[in-house]
Amino acid sequence: SLYIDPSGRAWIGPASGGLIWIHGAQHQSMTGLDLDRDVIYSIAGGPGEIWVGRRLGGVTQIREEAGVLHQRTYTARDGLAPGVVYAVYRGRDGSVWAGTLSGAVSRIQKGRITTFTTANGLSADAITTIQETPDGVIWVGTAGGLQMFRNGRWRKYGSEDGLPPGRVNSLALDGDGVLWIGSSSGLFYWSGMRVESARNAPDLLQRENYGLAA
Numbered sequence: 316s317l318y319i320d321p322s323g324r325a326w327i328g329p330a331s332g333g334l335i336w337i338h339g340a341q342h343q344s345m346t347g348l349d350l351d352r353d354v355i356y357s358i359a360g361g362p363g364e365i366w367v368g369r370r371l372g373g374v375t376q377i378r379e380e381a382g383v384l385h386q387r388t389y390t391a392r393d394g395l396a397p398g399v400v401y402a403v404y405r406g407r408d409g410s411v412w413a414g415t416l417s418g419a420v421s422r423i424q425k426g427r428i429t430t431f432t433t434a435n436g437l438s439a440d441a442i443t444t445i446q447e448t449p450d451g452v453i454w455v456g457t458a459g460g461l462q463m464f465r466n467g468r469w470r471k472y473g474s475e476d477g478l479p480p481g482r483v484n485s486l487a488l489d490g491d492g493v494l495w496i497g498s499s500s501g502l503f504y505w506s507g508m509r510v511e512s513a514r515n516a517p518d519l520l521q522r523e524n525y526g527l528a529a
Contacts, residue, residue, distance in 0.1 A: 414442025
């Protein structure tokens with residue numbers, strides 16, 4: 316996992332575990348926190364803070380005050396969705412979304428945690444990716460497809476909307492505000508009305524896509 320914070324510092328979660336940051340010639344391992352005993356699967360952030368999703372469960376906030384790093388971890392004991400936190404996203408309103416591989420997705424908003432599962436309208440409880448579009452809509456990729464969260468309600472997008480059945484593995488927002496969708500059926504994008512196939516993309520992108528960046 317990799318995240319570049321507003322100061323240009325790169326936060327990295329190595330596959331071997333722990334969390335480090337690199338800024339120019341400087342680098343530091345977060346050995347003072349308990350993160351060195353876990354693997355970080357996802358990183359997100361905003362001004363003065365980052366959030367990391369953890370293999371052993373839970374999401375940790377790291378904030379900096381007067382040059383000192385402070386940590387707070389939310390787990391299933393606090394109401395967070397249980398299981399591996401595979402995707403973390405910080406919305407423009409400051410709310411943080413944590414998607415797990417088995418317990419669906421939780422929203423942390425002003426310290427309050429709300430968890431959404433298939434009982435609330437999700438197509439699957441395995442969450443792979445989270446993104447927000449400029450209109451404030453939260454999009455979630457799951458093992459069962461693409462979901463949109465708006466005005467407190469979930470909506471699934473499927474074959475009738477232009478997206479074939481299967482997994483959505485990755486989401487990315489480009490500089491023009493277009494939402495790109497990497498799925499088990501290839502590359503798609505959200506037109507604002509429906510899901511469209513990237514028909515002119517190279518043949519390799521018509522196959523399963525596991526990661527996107529913009």
